[in-house]
Each structure stands twice: as structure tokens, then as C-alpha cells.
Amino acid sequence: MKLELRGITKKFGALVANDHINLTVEAGEIHALLGENGAGKSTLMNVLYGLYRAEEGEILLDDVVQHFAGPGDAMAAGIGMVHQHFMLIPVFTVAENVMLGHEDTRSGGRLDLVAARKRVREISERFGFDVDPDALVEDLPVGVQQRVEIIKAVSRDAKVLVFDEPTAVLTPQETDELMVIMRQLKEAGTSIVFITHKLREVRAVADRITVIRLGAVVGEASPTASNVELATMMVGRAVDLTVDKDPAVPGDAALSVRNLSVLNARGQVLVNNVSFDVHNGEILAIAGVQGNGQTELTEALMGLQPRVSGEITLDGKSLRGHSVRQVLEAGVGFVPEDRNEDGLVGEFTIAENLMLDRSNDKPFVKMWNVQRALLAKFAVDKVKEFDVRSQGIDTPVGRLSGGNQQKVVLARELSRELRLFVAAQPTRGLDVGSIEFVHERIVATRDAGTPVIVISTELDEVAALADRVMVMYRGRIVGIVPGDTPRAVLGLMMAGEAPAGEGAAA
Amino acid sequence: MSTVAPVVQPATTPAPNGGDFEFVKSWKVTIALTIFTVLGFILLVAFGRDGVSTMRLSTSRDLIQLPDLELPTRVTGIVISVLLLLITGVSAWLVRAKTKAPIWLIAVYAVLLLVGFLAWAAADKSIPVPGLLFGSLSLAVPLIFGALGGVISERAGVVNIAIEGQLLAGAFTSALVASLTNQPLLGLVAAMLAGTLVSMVLASFSIKYFVDQVIVGVVLNVLVIGMTGFLYSQVMAPNAVLLNQPPRFERINIPLLSEIPIIGPVFFRQTLIVYIMYVAVAVVYYGIFHTKWGLRLRSVGEHPQAADTVGINVAATRFWNVSIAGAVVGLGGAYFTLGSVGAFGKEMTAGAGFIALAAVIFGRWDPIRATLAALLFGFASNLQNVLSIIGSPVPSEFMLMLPYLVTIFAVAGLVGQSRGPAASGKPYIKS
Numbered sequence: 030m031k032l033e034l035r036g037i038t039k040k041f042g043a044l045v046a047n048d049h050i051n052l053t054v055e056a057g058e059i060h061a062l063l064g065e066n067g068a069g070k071s072t073l074m075n076v077l078y079g080l081y082r083a084e085e086g087e088i089l090l091d092d093v094v095q096h097f098a099g100p101g102d103a104m105a106a107g108i109g110m111v112h113q114h115f116m117l118i119p120v121f122t123v124a125e126n127v128m129l130g131h132e133d134t135r136s137g138g139r140l141d142l143v144a145a146r147k148r149v150r151e152i153s154e155r156f157g158f159d160v161d162p163d164a165l166v167e168d169l170p171v172g173v174q175q176r177v178e179i180i181k182a183v184s185r186d187a188k189v190l191v192f193d194e195p196t197a198v199l200t201p202q203e204t205d206e207l208m209v210i211m212r213q214l215k216e217a218g219t220s221i222v223f224i225t226h227k228l229r230e231v232r233a234v235a236d237r238i239t240v241i242r243l244g245a246v247v248g249e250a251s252p253t254a255s256n257v258e259l260a261t262m263m264v265g266r267a268v269d270l271t272v273d274k275d276p277a278v279p280g281d282a283a284l285s286v287r288n289l290s291v292l293n294a295r296g297q298v299l300v301n302n303v304s305f306d307v308h309n310g311e312i313l314a315i316a317g318v319q320g321n322g323q324t325e326l327t328e329a330l331m332g333l334q335p336r337v338s339g340e341i342t343l344d345g346k347s348l349r350g351h352s353v354r355q356v357l358e359a360g361v362g363f364v365p366e367d368r369n370e371d372g373l374v375g376e377f378t379i380a381e382n383l384m385l386d387r388s389n390d391k392p393f394v395k396m397w398n399v400q401r402a403l404l405a406k407f408a409v410d411k412v413k414e415f416d417v418r419s420q421g422i423d424t425p426v427g428r429l430s431g432g433n434q435q436k437v438v439l440a441r442e443l444s445r446e447l448r449l450f451v452a453a454q455p456t457r458g459l460d461v462g463s464i465e466f467v468h469e470r471i472v473a474t475r476d477a478g479t480p481v482i483v484i485s486t487e488l489d490e491v492a493a494l495a496d497r498v499m500v501m502y503r504g505r506i507v508g509i510v511p512g513d514t515p516r517a518v519l520g521l522m523m524a525g526e527a528p529a530g531e532g533a534a535a
Numbered sequence: 536m537s538t539v540a541p542v543v544q545p546a547t548t549p550a551p552n553g554g555d556f557e558f559v560k561s562w563k564v565t566i567a568l569t570i571f572t573v574l575g576f577i578l579l580v581a582f583g584r585d586g587v588s589t590m591r592l593s594t595s596r597d598l599i600q601l602p603d604l605e606l607p608t609r610v611t612g613i614v615i616s617v618l619l620l621l622i623t624g625v626s627a628w629l630v631r632a633k634t635k636a637p638i639w640l641i642a643v644y645a646v647l648l649l650v651g652f653l654a655w656a657a658a659d660k661s662i663p664v665p666g667l668l669f670g671s672l673s674l675a676v677p678l679i680f681g682a683l684g685g686v687i688s689e690r691a692g693v694v695n696i697a698i699e700g701q702l703l704a705g706a707f708t709s710a711l712v713a714s715l716t717n718q719p720l721l722g723l724v725a726a727m728l729a730g731t732l733v734s735m736v737l738a739s740f741s742i743k744y745f746v747d748q749v750i751v752g753v754v755l756n757v758l759v760i761g762m763t764g765f766l767y768s769q770v771m772a773p774n775a776v777l778l779n780q781p782p783r784f785e786r787i788n789i790p791l792l793s794e795i796p797i798i799g800p801v802f803f804r805q806t807l808i809v810y811i812m813y814v815a816v817a818v819v820y821y822g823i824f825h826t827k828w829g830l831r832l833r834s835v836g837e838h839p840q841a842a843d844t845v846g847i848n849v850a851a852t853r854f855w856n857v858s859i860a861g862a863v864v865g866l867g868g869a870y871f872t873l874g875s876v877g878a879f880g881k882e883m884t885a886g887a888g889f890i891a892l893a894a895v896i897f898g899r900w901d902p903i904r905a906t907l908a909a910l911l912f913g914f915a916s917n918l919q920n921v922l923s924i925i926g927s928p929v930p931s932e933f934m935l936m937l938p939y940l941v942t943i944f945a946v947a948g949l950v951g952q953s954r955g956p957a958a959s960g961k962p963y964i965k966s
Contacts, residue, residue, distance in 0.1 A: 101846025116841035118834050130845030132827040139825050
């Protein structure tokens with residue numbers, strides 16, 4: 030089926046998320062939609078899927094104008110979508126999720142689960158998936174959940190299938206498998222829209238590429254274009270894809286973790302007996318697919334996890350079993366992975382957020398009083414130093430862009446005397462300019478002799494920053510390898526395969 | 536002392552974020568059992584009473600007459616205390632051996648403790664067991680309807696704090712309509728409509744205007760209490776003969792079933808409303824877990840956005856299901872006036888709606904479990920009635936606390952962390 034979008038314009042208040050976007054996807058082609066985070070790709074696809082109503086423009090399928098009142102209409106017309114955040118109900122089984130919305134029933138209104146299971150098995154077989162129709166979705170690994178999303182779309186005979194940032198949660202191997210599935214779908218005649226900001230994937234699979242920047246189409250590119258060409262189009266200026274850094278000069282081991290385990294309330298072992306050291310003046314990157322214990326490990330370091338066993342020492346002093354405040358006072362700086370949830374108070378001003386973890390004592394609090402004048406001066410300095418773009422230090426942080434919010438978090442954490450710096454997913458959801466800035470600051474912190482831990486699911490980021498890479502899989506350390514380890518090896522490690530030869534032991 | 540205490544079982548399959556399971560030793564159950572065992576020893580042995588406790592198992596109208604059960608009070612107390620101690624020991628041993636105490640063991644414990652307490656309280660007196668159970672069911676009927684309405688509403692994603700208001704509106708309207716028309720059935724229909732109406736206000740404000748559901752619910756309760764109270768004292772009470780003398784439903788004895796010893800008189804010599812309740816529990820259970828209606832209902836309560844993306848109209852699904860929930864609760868309200876009391880009284884529901892809400896949570900949003908929880912609360916209330924009638928040595932003020940104590944223990948102590956519908960209480964705001 031041929032899909033055509035003509036002059037789509039979507040506004041959120043004053044913000045123009047899509048500005049007269051034209052896009053044509055021919056039947057049986059994989060059309061990549063490339064753009065930075067916040068460029069308007071997902072908005073465009075939500076318009077196509079009937080979740081948003083566009084102010085202007087029309088959608089054509091095989092040259093017939095469509096009017097979608099909601100996702101139901103879009104689906105009926107043959108549009109399917111694999112969402113970035115899976116649209117699956119965790120407590121339902123695979124079969125229930127697949128049948129939801131177009132249920133078959135038998136006598137007495139009873140759900141026809143037999144037919145639903147059969148359908149799941151048929152489609153699974155066609156694509157070579159191994160999906161149990163009776164498994165609860167919440168028990169499935171994310172890679173399998175994504176396949177359930179694909180089965181859902183295929184079971185509704187989708188002729189146009191949209192993949193919204195599908196590789197964000199996958200290991201490199203799973204990503205390759207997804208590419209195979211996409212080609213399979215294409216051969217079956219399905220048109221595919223592939224939304225991403227990862228250049229490598231686009232070049233591997235796309236037939237045509239449309240680049241979007243700031244809500245508008247900036248041009249088409251061919252898959253043979255180089256990374257630098259694509260990145261330049263995407264960002265609008267020449268970008269340096271590598272981080273300049275000198276070789277690390279590691280000193281003594283500063284942080285030492287021994288036999289650390291973290292359990293959740295149900296007794297599930299989330300971090301399983303891990304041991305490692307971080308030296309002064311080095312960056313240890315913790316790589317792994319989301320949900321393999323990295324989050325819990327960092328939270329355990331910060332004193333945010335209740336069920337921790339093992340030992341954590343910083344400069345010879347134990348950190349385990351201490352309150353978050355004590356950990357902070359020991360000189361640990363922390364950039365949490367979800368800045369809106371854990372890093373900032375959106376309603377507070379930039380200045381207030383800059384003193385959030387120093388609200389107990391001098392210099393900002395004297396005799397239970399916040400020293401406003403001192404704080405204002407400090408905030409003005411930091412906003413300048415960290416290039417936070419805002420209308421002033423009294424702007425609520427919630428109104429800033431993701432990149433500027435992250436700069437506020439960095440400014441707060443890096444303005445203390447640090448003995449350890451932990452940055453979890455420091456560039457998630459940021460634009461290229463902010464990513465460059467954040468990476469520079471992290472390297473500068475290392476060069477000042479501070480031990481740094483960077484947790485990232487993005488291999489590009491790991492490769493750019495790491496002096497050593499520690500890969501986690503299912504709560505365990507697969508191995509600790511040098512920073513220049515090839516991507517393919519890291520990819521295998523992220524799937525749980527220990528590297529051959531050197532550096533395997535922790 | 537619950538017979539339906541749910542135990543959260545760890546899933547056997549590894550969850551996505553990997554790792555194995557390790558047994559988290561939980562001494563909660565053992566500690567609770569120890570406390571009750573000590574209390575049991577103090578009551579049954581240290582303060583043991585002499586005499587013979589009689590349990591009457593049949594009523595005079597039964598075809599099959601069972602002999603009375605005569606228990607020597609002191610010996611019974613000692614035997615039961617020893618059994619309680621044994622079970623406590625077993626549970627401690629199980630925790631050490633890294634397994635969980637099975638649910639039936641706790642149930643046996645609860646029953647033993649109860650029998651021991653009854654025998655102790657009824658020294659040289661007799662307890663009519665069918666009467667005790669019959670009264671329990673009667674008191675539980677409005678709670679069960681309320682809990683069913685709560686389950687439907689919360690499964691659809693709207694917290695139904697307004698159960699109390701829906702019960703009261705149902706009670707008032709059914710009394711009024713049944714008195715005017717002299718038709719109890721019309722009263723029943725009117726009660727459903729009244730409940731639905733209250734629900735629709737809750738649904739409109741919380742679904743369409745995104746007002747905080749708890750606040751709307753509380754306000755509705757206050758509104759209904761005020762309105763029915765006003766109408767009762769200004770209109771209904773002065774014309775009681777015309778407006779507040781509804782005909783009551785007759786008891787219907789179901790042939791054969793009503794002659795089963797103990798069970799028969801309790802379950803099958805009831806009014807139409809109670810039989811409707813049996814059907815309602817079954818229908819709601821079947822509907823929620825086995826039909827298209829239920830699948831969609833649960834989907835909008837768990838993950839409304841996912842439901843939206845497969846073409847389900849979240850707002851409409853929520854609205855109509857909350858309305859249905861109100862109709863079900865309304866039936867419970869009608870039971871007050873057409874089933875048990877026989878006339879409307881000011882604030883006659885007396886917090887039943889909140890106990891029903893507790894039953895929803897205690898029953899972990901499952902219609903059958905919620906029904907069992909409501910029965911437990913009904914039993915606790917009636918135990919207090921029966922013991923004060925036969926004259927127990929426990930002060931009646933203390934016994935009056937019993938249903939609420941059971942509620943607090945049940946919800947706080949034994950449920951622990953239970954997981955409700957993920958999106959319950961959260962409005963779905965489309966951008």
C-alpha cells in the first residue's frame with residue numbers, strides 16, 4: 030500500500046511540532062525517518078495513527094484521502110504501529126494482548142482464546158519467533174515484547190507498519206534480527222516507516238531516507254550517504270561524532286565494590302554478586318541492555334536500595350548501609366537516569382534546583398535560612414559556566430528543554446567537591462549539541478582525577494567515553510574489557526556471552 | 536484471623552530484568568500467629584471457664600435434625616490452644632526451611648481460634664450456629680454488592696469512594712418507590728437507577744473533567760447523606776405511612792437445597808435480592824475474566840493508552856462501566872430497605888460503603904475474593920450481635936469494635952503489598 034502525507038502541520042500551543050511535512054512511502058519499501066530527539070518524528074507518526082489530530086494536511090492511502098478519528102480507523106485502514114513505549118498490557122497474556130480490540134467470541138460471550146492462541150502461533154511461525162501465547166507480557170524480556178507488538182500489528186493485516194525507535198531497547202544482536210524481520214515484512218509487500226536517530230541502522234536497512242529537523246523536512250538522502258553527511262543534515266551543522274580525549278592516567282583504586290547483591294521485595298536477585306574497582310582519573314562505562322541490573326547497581330551505590338548485601342568502599346571508607354545524605358557528603362555526585370523523576374523538581378526554579386542536595390548546611394543555608402543572595406550569585410555563575418539557555422535563574426526547570434535540564438543537573442553535581450561521579454544515561458533524549466557538551470564535561474571530570482562511572486545503553490556513548498567497559502547481563506558482570514573493544518564483541522557480551530581471552534575476570 | 540488471607544506468590548518465571556529468585560524470609564505470618572497463640576492461651580487456658588458449651592446446628596424448622604454439639608469448655612480450650620501452638624511451630628519451621636506457610640494452614644488456624652473463642656464465650660450457654668451464619672450473610676449482602684461495584688469501577692480505572700453514597704441513594708429511592716407503588720420489584724429498579732445516577736456524576740467529573748476521583752467520591756458521599764437526610768426528615772418521616780412503608784421481599788425457600796443441614800437454612804431460605812446477589816457474583820466474575828466486555832474493561836484500567844491504540848474508546852468504556860458499577864451497588868442499597876430493615880432510616884448504611892471498599896482491596900480486585908472478604912466482615916459484625924444476645928463475658932463495647940478491627944488487620948496486616956489495576960485512580964488525558 031502506498032502511503033502519502035501531504036502538508037501535515039501539528040501544533041502544541043505555540044510550538045509547531047510538524048510544519049507542512051510531506052512524505053511518500055511506496056508499497057514494499059522501507060522508508061527511514063531520521064531526526065534528532067524532539068525533531069517531530071513521533072508526533073508525525075501519531076498523527077498518521079490517529080492519536081493526534083493535525084491542524085492542516087491530509088493522509089492518503091493508495092491515493093485515497095483518509096479521515097481518521099482515532100487509532101481504530103487507522104488500523105482498519107491497514108496502518109499498524111510498533112510503539113517506542115510498548116502498547117501492551119503487562120498483566121495480560123500474549124494472546125489476550127493480540128486479540129484486544131478485535132476479539133472473537135464464542136457462545137455466551139466467552140472470549141475465543143483458542144483462536145487467538147492459534148493466530149499467535151501461526152504468525153510466530155511465519156517469522157520464526159518463539160513466543161508462548163499464554164505467557165504474561167510482564168514476564169517477557171523486552172525483545173520478545175517487541176515481537177508481540179509486531180504480531181499484534183500483523184494479526185490486523187497491517188499494510189503500512191510504523192516502527193517508532195524500535196532499537197532503543199534491543200541488544201545489537203536483537204537489532205540485527207529486527208532488520209531481518211523488517212526485510213521479511215517488506216518482501217511480503219508491507220510498507221515500512223522506520224523512525225530512528227541512529228545512523229548505522231538507517232544505512233543498513235532503509236531504501237530511502239527522509240531527514241526531519243525542528244519539525245520540518247530538510248531533505249532526502251540515499252542509504253549510501255556517509256555518517257557525517259547524514260549527521261550534518263540531521264543536526265543542521267557539521268558535527269564531530271567522536272569525543273576528543275587523551276588517554277586516561279588512572280591512579281589508585283578509589284571505589285571498590287565487592288560481592289554486591291541487590292534483591293527486590295519479591296526476592297528477585299537484580300544485581301548478582303558483582304565486584305569491581307574504579308580508579309582515580311578513569312571512566313568506567315557500565316554497558317548493557319536496559320533492565321539488566323545497572324539501575325539497581327547505581328541506586329545501591331547511592332544508598333537508594335533497601336536490600337543490599339556485599340561491600341562498597343570509597344577511599345577505604347564503607348558506603349554500604351549509609352543514608353543518601355551520608356553518601357552525598359562522602360563526595361559522590363549522581364546524575365540519575367530519569368532527570369524529571371529523580372534529578373529535578375520541575376516546579377522549582379533553576380537556582381533552587383542547583384542547591385537541592387545542599388539544603389542542609391552552609392553555604393546556602395545559615396540558621397535555617399536560605400541565603401538567597403548567595404544562591405542567586407552562584408546560580409548566575411553556574412548558568413553561564415554550563416551554558417544553560419533560559420530566561421533567567423528564576424525560570425522553573427520544567428520549562429527548559431531536555432538538554433538544558435540535564436545541564437542544570439550536571440552543574441549541581443559537578444559544583445561540589447567530588448570523590449566519585451556517577452552518571453546514569455547522561456545523554457538520554459538530548460540533542461546532539463547537548464550530547465557533545467555533556468561528554469566534554471564528563472571527560473573533564475575524569476581529567477581532574479575523579480573516578481567516573483557512566484551507565485549507558487548506547488554503544489556509541491560507551492565507545493566514545495569509556496576507558497574500561499563493564500558489561501552487565503541479568504544482574505551479573507559478563508566481563509570488564511578495555512574501552513577500545515570492538516562493537517561486535519560488546520554486542521555479544523550484552524547478550525550474555527563472556528569475551529574470549531583477556532580481561533574477562535572482574 | 537482471616538480465612539481468605541491472600542499470600543503473594545513470587546512468579547516462577549524469571550522477569551525481564553533478569554536474575555534468579557532468592558527466598559526472602561518473612562516472619563510476618565509467624566509473628567502474627569505467635570501473638571494470637573499467646574492471646575489464645577491467656578484467654579482459653581489462663582482465664583479458662585468451666586461448663587459445657589452447646590453449639591446448636593439445626594433450627595426447629597429443619598427436616599433433618601442434627602444433634603447439638605456439646606463441648607466441655609475447659610478441655611476444648613486446652614486442646615485448641617495446643618493445636619494453635621503446633622501450627623505456629625510448623626509455620627516457624629517452614630520459614631526456616633525457606634518455604635511459605637500454605638494458605639490452608641492459616642485457614643485451619645483461624646477456624647480453630649474461632650471455635651475456641653466461641654466455646655469459651657458460650658460456657659453453659661448455647662450458640663445457634665445456623666442463626667450466626669444466616670445473620671452474617673444478611674449483614675454481608677450490601678457489602679458484597681458494594682464490593683462488586685467497587686471491583687468493576689476500579690478495574691475500569693476509577694476509584695469508587697462513592698460506594699457509601701450509592702448504597703444510601705439506593706436505599707432511599709427503593710423505599711420511596713416501593714412504598715408509592717407497593718411493588719418491591721419497582722423499588723429494586725429505582726435503587727439501581729439511583730446508584731447509576733450517583734455513579735454518573737462521579738464518572739463525568741473524573742473522566743470528562745479530570746477532577747480528583749477521591750475528592751469527587753467523598754463529596755458525593757457527603758452530598759447523598761445530606762440530601763437523603765433532608766428529604767427524610769422533611770418529606771418522608773412526616774408521611775411515613777405513605778412514603779416509608781415499602782413492602783418487603785418474601786423469603787423464598789428453595790426446595791431440597793434449603794433442607795441441607797446448616798448450609799440450607801443459611802443460603803437457601805433467603806429473599807430474591809440475595810439470590811440476585813449469587814447470580815451477580817458469578818456474572819461479574821465470568822464477565823470480567825472471560826468475556827470481551829471484561830477484557831476491555833480491564834485494559835482501560837491497566838493501560839488506557841494501549842487500549843486507545845487498539846481502537847477502544849477509553850472514556851466511554853470507563854464511563855459506562857462506572858455507571859454499571861453504580862447500578863450494582865444500588866441493589867445493595869435496596870437490600871437495606873426491602874430486604875432487611877423494612878423502612879428507610881437516616882444514614883442507615885452507617886459506613887457499609889467503606890467496609891465494602893476495604894473488601895475490594897482485601898479481595899485484591901477479584902469479585903470472588905472480595906465477596907469472601909465481605910462475608911468475613913459480615914461474620915465479624917454478626918458475631919458481636921450474637922454474643923451480646925447470649926450474654927458473653929466480653930464487654931459489648933469491645934465487641935462493637937470487632938468488625939472494624941478485623942477490617943484493619945485484614946487490609947493492613949495480611950494483604951501486604953497487593954497490586955491493583957495499574958491505572959486505577961488516574962485520569963486518561965489525551966493530548
